[in-house]
Amino acid sequence: MKKHLTRATKDYLKAIYALSVNGLSASTNDLAKRLNIAAASVTGMIKRLAQTNPPLVDYRKHHGVTLTPTGEQAALEIIRHHRLLETYLHDSLGFSWDEVHEEAERLEHVISEKFEARIDKVLGHPTHDPHGDPIPDLNLVMPQKASTRLSTLRPPQEAIIERVNDEDGNLLRYLQEKSLVPGSKLKIRAHSPFDGNLTLEINGEEIILGPAVTHHIFIKEA
Amino acid sequence: MKKHLTRATKDYLKAIYALSVNGLSASTNDLAKRLNIAAASVTGMIKRLAQTNPPLVDYRKHHGVTLTPTGEQAALEIIRHHRLLETYLHDSLGFSWDEVHEEAERLEHVISEKFEARIDKVLGHPTHDPHGDPIPDLNLVMPQKASTRLSTLRPPQEAIIERVNDEDGNLLRYLQEKSLVPGSKLKIRAHSPFDGNLTLEINGEEIILGPAVTHHIFIKEA
DNA sequence: ATACACTTTTAGCCTAACCTAAATTTTATT
DNA sequence: AATAAAATTTAGGTTAGGCTAAAAGTGTAT
Numbered sequence: 397m398k399k400h401l402t403r404a405t406k407d408y409l410k411a412i413y414a415l416s417v418n419g420l421s422a423s424t425n426d427l428a429k430r431l432n433i434a435a436a437s438v439t440g441m442i443k444r445l446a447q448t449n450p451p452l453v454d455y456r457k458h459h460g461v462t463l464t465p466t467g468e469q470a471a472l473e474i475i476r477h478h479r480l481l482e483t484y485l486h487d488s489l490g491f492s493w494d495e496v497h498e499e500a501e502r503l504e505h506v507i508s509e510k511f512e513a514r515i516d517k518v519l520g521h522p523t524h525d526p527h528g529d530p531i532p533d534l535n536l537v538m539p540q541k542a543s544t545r546l547s548t549l550r551p552p553q554e555a556i557i558e559r560v561n562d563e564d565g566n567l568l569r570y571l572q573e574k575s576l577v578p579g580s581k582l583k584i585r586a587h588s589p590f591d592g593n594l595t596l597e598i599n600g601e602e603i604i605l606g607p608a609v610t611h612h613i614f615i616k617e618a
Numbered sequence: 619m620k621k622h623l624t625r626a627t628k629d630y631l632k633a634i635y636a637l638s639v640n641g642l643s644a645s646t647n648d649l650a651k652r653l654n655i656a657a658a659s660v661t662g663m664i665k666r667l668a669q670t671n672p673p674l675v676d677y678r679k680h681h682g683v684t685l686t687p688t689g690e691q692a693a694l695e696i697i698r699h700h701r702l703l704e705t706y707l708h709d710s711l712g713f714s715w716d717e718v719h720e721e722a723e724r725l726e727h728v729i730s731e732k733f734e735a736r737i738d739k740v741l742g743h744p745t746h747d748p749h750g751d752p753i754p755d756l757n758l759v760m761p762q763k764a765s766t767r768l769s770t771l772r773p774p775q776e777a778i779i780e781r782v783n784d785e786d787g788n789l790l791r792y793l794q795e796k797s798l799v800p801g802s803k804l805k806i807r808a809h810s811p812f813d814g815n816l817t818l819e820i821n822g823e824e825i826i827l828g829p830a831v832t833h834h835i836f837i838k839e840a
Numbered sequence: 841a842t843a844c845a846c847t848t849t850t851a852g853c854c855t856a857a858c859c860t861a862a863a864t865t866t867t868a869t870t
Numbered sequence: 871a872a873t874a875a876a877a878t879t880t881a882g883g884t885t886a887g888g889c890t891a892a893a894a895g896t897g898t899a900t
Contacts, residue, residue, distance in 0.1 A: 404887060424848055437888055439849055444886085458848060458895065489736045502728040508721055514711045626857065646878055659858050661879055666856085680865060680878060 399448075403505045406474050407431060408441055409452060412463055413471035421460035472536040477504040477512060479525040479532075482562070484515040486526040493526040493577075494568035527568075528559025528578035528614070544617075547592065547610035551584045555615035567612060575599055576609075581618055621670075625727045628696050629653060630663055631674060634685055635693035643682035694758040699726040699734060701747040701754075704784070706737040708748040715748040715799075716790035749790075750781025750800030750836070766839075769814065769832035773806040777837035789834060797821055798831075803840060 401409075411430045415422035424442070428435040445467070446455040452467035463471060481500035485491040491499065516522075516534075523539065524530055530539040542558035549555060557580045560571055571577065575598060585602060586595035592607040623631075633652045637644035646664070650657040667689070668677040674689035685693060703722035707713040713721065738744075738756075745761065746752055752761040764780035771777060779802045782793055793799065797820060807824060808817035814829040 402886075425846090433887090434889060435848065436850080436890075441887070485733075489733070489740070491732070491736070495732065499730055499733060502730075503725070506724040506728055508724075510713070510717065511707075511711070511721060514713070518711070624856075647876090655857090656859060657878065658860080658880080663857070 401470060404441070405445065405452070406470070406505055408438075408445060409463065409467055409471040410474055410478075412453060412461055413468065413475070416462055419462075421462045423460045427461075469536055472532045472538060474504055475538075476532040476536065477507055479529055480512060480515055480519070480522070481507070482525040482527070483519055483522050483531070487519060487522075488515075493572065494565040496526060497562045497565070524559075524578070525562075527562040528557070529562065542614040542616055544615055545611055546594070546605075546613040546615050547607050549584045549594070549615070550587050554581065554583045554618040556581050556618050557613055558616045559614045561612040564612075567609070570609070571613075574603060576613060582615075623692060626663070627667065627674070628692070628727055630660075630667060631685065631689055631693040632696055632700075634675060634683055635690065635697070638684055641684075643684045645682045649683075691758055694754045694760060696726055697760075698754040698758065699729055701751055702734060702737055702741070702744070703729070704747040704749070705741055705744050705753070709741060709744075710737075714791075715794065716787040718748060719784050719787070746781075746800070747784075749784040750779070751784065764836040764838055766837055767833055768816070768827075768835040768837050769829050771806045771816065771837070772809050776803065776805045776840040778803050778840050779835055780838045781836045783834040786834075789831070792831070793835075796825060798835060804837075 408427070408431070411427055412422045415426050415430065424435050424438050427433075427442075428438045431438070442453060442455050442461050445452045446461070450466045451464050452470065453461045453463055455461045478500045481503050482496040485496040485499055486493055522531060523533075528542075530541055532538045544555075546555070546557075557576060557578050559578055560568070560576070562568070580598055582596045582598040584594060584596050587593070592610075593604050594610050595602060595604050630649070630653070633649050634644045637648050637652065646657050646660050649655075649664075650660045653660070664675060664677050664683050667674045668683070672688045673686050674692065675683045675685055677683045700722045703725050704718040707718040707721055708715055744753060745755075750764075752763055754760045766777075768777070768779075779798060779800050781800055782790070782798070784790070802820055804818045804820040806816060806818050809815070810817075814832075815826050816832050817824060817826050
């Protein structure tokens with residue numbers, strides 16, 4: 397019996413998934429901020445999610461929520477939709493990488509399994525979306541995500557960009573202009589302990605980035 | 619100021635458009651049947667649609683509804699989305715013509731103008747969807763629709779199928795099997811005044827169709 | 841240990857869109 | 871023209887998912 401989840405429910409599950417990185421539980425406040433909803437509304441909704449059958453989340457008052465296995469499967473299904481769609485919009489329909497997130501955010505809730513299968517096939521079963529985020533496979537297994545932030549590197553380290561945060565279109569446009577895209581190789585030249593600025597070399601050019609940028613770029617050591 | 623219309627609102631506008639063929643107004647009952655909703659709910663919703671600013675429908679108690687120009691534009695925008703999507707799903711993603719309606723029904727509400735423009739371009743600005751229904755152009759002008767039903771023909775008339783009703787997947791699968799698709803040429807061989815059956819020749823073969831089928835096929839004279 | 845600042849929950853309200861049952865209006869039939 | 875049948879509207883209720891304001895819990899710093 398496959399339940400129909402509402403759009404709001406799916407949005408909560410995705411948000412809880414995103415905020416539960418290291419087995420931590422997601423707090424009411426953080427969820428409220430991420431979803432642009434009042435904290436009180438989040439409390440109410442979480443209670444409902446905890447009382448579905450089967451329950452989608454585990455909830456203890458004042459101690460945040462985590463996903464149950466059922467809830468996590470549902471979240472992964474939506475994330476798979478989202479990232480396949482981003483890839484499809486980018487690769488097959490010519491959307492720029494700063495446009496795909498918003499469009500996928502709406503489409504992910506309504507596409508059928510058939511649609512998912514078709515674009516997955518057309519794309520040749522991609523493993524990463526245009527921002528470098530891994531796409532859960534058909535069995536909804538999420539590959540490991542790069543978690544080292546560029547902001548943590550110090551000279552003279554080198555690295556390759558693996559992925560970037562996909563939620564801020566302005567940031568993405570800026571990154572693209574500077575070739576700060578997945579796959580790019582870079583060297584750290586200097587670090588300012590005062591403002592956290594990093595001077596780095598990329599494509600033979602030298603650029604200086606503040607923490608507001610470097611915090612959103614994830615790398616693997618070269 | 620472009621208003622955001624809810625999904626329910628869009629569904630009502632589409633249904634009213636479909637039922638208002640000859641300048642007639644759509645009745646509460648017919649809307650209820652088409653939308654699978656209780657008649658009382660339709661009355662309530664229609665009242666709300668008539669009180670938006672600008673109003674989307676004209677409503678007189680006990681006399682049905684018609685779309686205002688604003689409402690009609692909105693309906694045509696959705697229908698354009700729907701038919702472009704059907705065409706895209708069919709031509710570019712390999713959906714069969716009996717599957718596209720259901721999928722488009724969900725997608726039509728969430729795609730952006732950008733998405734619309736992209737698939738329109740990829741398809742080469744198509745004028746008809748896979749069932750032969752005309753696609754409103756960018757200015758939302760709806761081309762004339764064929765309105766002669768196959769059921770009205772008598773021997774020895776000949777005709778070409780222009781479009782078929784797209785809502786019943788089972789019917790569509792049957793029609794495809796018999797090559798009863800837009801563009802096919804056929805000749806009427808016989809008509810039974812008792813049961814309305816038509817005997818016709820298509821592709822050199824002779825087949826007999828009842829009114830439940832011929833009523834849903836629209837033709838132009840050959 | 842007390843006090844203040846956050847965070848979270850409770851309580852009470854709201855809206856969109858549905859529902860059923862009962863009342864009313866329109867239409868069709870004699 | 872009266873009445874029966876059908877269509878429509880009213881009245882009152884439900885659910886999901888929001889909101890604000892106030893209460894209560896948690897944590898931190900003195």
